[in-house]
Amino acid sequence: MNFYSSRLRRLFAAGAVAAGLGFTASSSHAETLYGLTFFDNQLISVDTTTGAGSLIAPLSESVSGYGLAFRGSSLYTFDSVMNRVREIDIMNGQLTSSIDVGFSNLIGEGDIAFRSDGIGFLSSALNATTFEPTNDLFSFDVTLGTSTRIGTTSVVLDGMAFNGGNLYGIGQEGDAGLYLVNQTTAELTLIGLLGIKADSPFGALAFGADGALYTSVNDRLYMVDAMTGVAAEIDPLVLDIGFSSVSGLAAMAGASGAVPEPSTYGLMSAGACLVLVYLKRRKQSKAAA
Structure with missing residues (x-):
């Protein structure tokens, strides 16, 4: 026996x-990024193994949203029409809440990002009344409905993302760079140039759940070396995400996983x-x- x-x-x-x-x-660490388009107000998903996008749903309202970020399991964007922080249902694109944190006269492009303690950060390019560049950086709290202007960044931050306690950003300048953002003073420290000529005013940045850094520039997905700032195309055969004016990327923490072949x-x-x-x-x- x-x-x-x-x-x-x-x-x-x-x-x-x-x-x-x-x-x-043989496992592949495929991960889904969520994306947002500025002009068409679409919630999309982006395959990190190919860089190709798929439509999840149109947003239930036209918000000209810039930026996309998870706070826990909740997905948010900045509504530049109403100057509100809006929560998005990731299943159907419905805007489920509108939070006034005190923003006003903001327009242009930028991004939002949430720190692990739930505090949000917003970058914004222009004053909505004068259309003058402002390069504002704010912090905000969706639970208290408050915000604080931190200061002015030296370039417009088209994308922002947290990794641990560090806030990273990409600039909107022609030779786009990756920056480390001082959360107290708005000072930017250049890590390195992406090596991409930015021909579009729309960009986005997101860390995947596995720590990989992704950016969308010219509506194309790249992986970025967070130590040097150098960007590499995901798939040379996939020319773009398939959607225009991609203004935000976000990954839900813990959402990645190996897929058996x-x-x-x-x-x-x-x-x-x-x-x-x-x-x-x-x-x-x-x-x-």
């Missing part, structure tokens, strides 16, 4: 190890077959005895 139990355990272990090896070797399931099946063959032979052996 012990002999057979030992063999059975070994067979189960062999099948599990084979499946595990197949999963590790067909070869993995083949190895798992092989392990199961070994166990079944063993059990059948054992039954035949007992019957013969």
